[in-house]
Amino acid sequence: MRTQRGSATTWLAILALSAVGMAAAADGDTFITLGTHGGPVPDARRSEPANALVVGQAVYLVDVGDGAAEQMAKAGLSLQAIKAVFISHLHFDHTGGLFAVLALRDQTSAAGRLRIYGPPGIRETVNGLLAAMKPGAESGYGIPGTHFTAPEDTVEVIEIRGGAQVAIDGFKVSAVENTHYSFPPGSEMRKRFQSLSFRFDLPDRSIVYTGDTGPSDAVTALATGADLLVSELIDAQVAGGTAAPAHGAAELYTPSEVMREHMSKHHLTPDQVGQMASRAKVGRLVITHFVGGRVPGASTDSYIAAIHKWYGGPAEIADDLNRY
């Protein structure tokens, strides 16, 4: 069967159009917080965790939550521009949008294999997504003799572990294992699964993305001297099990033993974020994966104030589509 080369031309033209009138990527690099919510319960005001590191005309996705493809469109970024994807860990709020990115990319005949870097297990995850794409790719646009590109030809998966360094397109990416999982050292599960934090050493600056983590000397070391630290944050009351993670209705929140351990050990309170930023002497702090107990529209000043008890540099809570 011949492939749909004709449609590739068409969709490429449409994709080019999708950026018309929107801000073009800077010649340097920009970190865009596509989605700043955290957690598997979708939020009406913040999109699921996803970020775009834009270097020149190339896009590198850093976590890909539900709606990432749509958030890219809102940011003026085309699916065709994605050169690689970095996944921090396997929680579905961080991977839920990956199927759409891979599949829509296939349906629009994006050129080249997309490189996907992620922790152990990401290959099995992506292989499942490719298998899911198979019947849709075979039926294509429903015209005899045509089909989409075979899904397995659209990606290249590279599993990495803490300690890995990746040279890519003129910059360096370093990964460390963080404390978002608490499988004991030496255990089978610790070997099978890791949660990662990333450092991007670009020509002009360095950016560290915590992904999800609790307090971690490894992440602090990774962040040391970074120009920009993009960190997760969880409300201290949520972490202590005394408040709901959203909407401030504590009376409906009944923490379980598992959830209490998860919330208290696997995430960072504002004080812990401030301590890390201070110890690492970062140039600027941006909060994403924001799990706050705030009432809609209420001030987030208390979180920044807690951070500033420890860290004197600029700090803010990102909104979706902010550019740094």
Add this chain to the structure above:
Amino acid sequence: MRTQRGSATTWLAILALSAVGMAAAADGDTFITLGTHGGPVPDARRSEPANALVVGQAVYLVDVGDGAAEQMAKAGLSLQAIKAVFISHLHFDHTGGLFAVLALRDQTSAAGRLRIYGPPGIRETVNGLLAAMKPGAESGYGIPGTHFTAPEDTVEVIEIRGGAQVAIDGFKVSAVENTHYSFPPGSEMRKRFQSLSFRFDLPDRSIVYTGDTGPSDAVTALATGADLLVSELIDAQVAGGTAAPAHGAAELYTPSEVMREHMSKHHLTPDQVGQMASRAKVGRLVITHFVGGRVPGASTDSYIAAIHKWYGGPAEIADDLNRY
């Protein structure tokens, strides 16, 4: 290994909270256009194709494009409320959000198997998504001895073909094969793949959803006498290959043979939608999966005017999150 029953309670509480302060589902039924864009190139102004039929407190998703979980949150609908999913066909703009829905539902310990109805191939699609969820479900919240529900225990897939009738929760769903694919009758591909339109006969009214289709006597028959017809629409110039599907920049649009056939035979122009609505004598017409050549902010009056040449009833182009 024990399952994370504790976290189920927690996330259920959070999910309950997510609806606080938002519009509750009506006691009757409501059809919500979660995403009104059409096509595999994400749009900054319209979300990918997805709809929610809300009957009492139950939610039935009708196509699940990228960002459907987030659009549900914006509509005040919880993932826990989804009782079934209906997929019209396998194009990835209609299925891109399914991974997030299934995976986030698993991570939040949603109760019960989600029924997924769709055309031939949907089982293979869903099986791939379940395989993709496996490592994330096994690692769970990273606490020894706990994991998410086994993905294969979270869904039940029912493949249906044109002519199928499904009785579900007190209402009836009928499917017909439409003309979005043009595999020849009797061919192997025609046996393997179908694109479906759905009719929902509810206690108080009937709703027909075309999915993607070209002109089709079967769809017109299905729609006959329906109170509400939710139809796709493509700009007539786009269908004729003389305009770009978006943003009106025709000079960058170079239709290929394949794309010309797809656009001209597999979709409906405003005149064709009007003719169908008139022949079927529907009570009301709502346009979604809107592929227009309009300039952002420009009037869509010409599409409605073309429809009204043939159909005298109320007609409008839906925006995301509209309720009917």
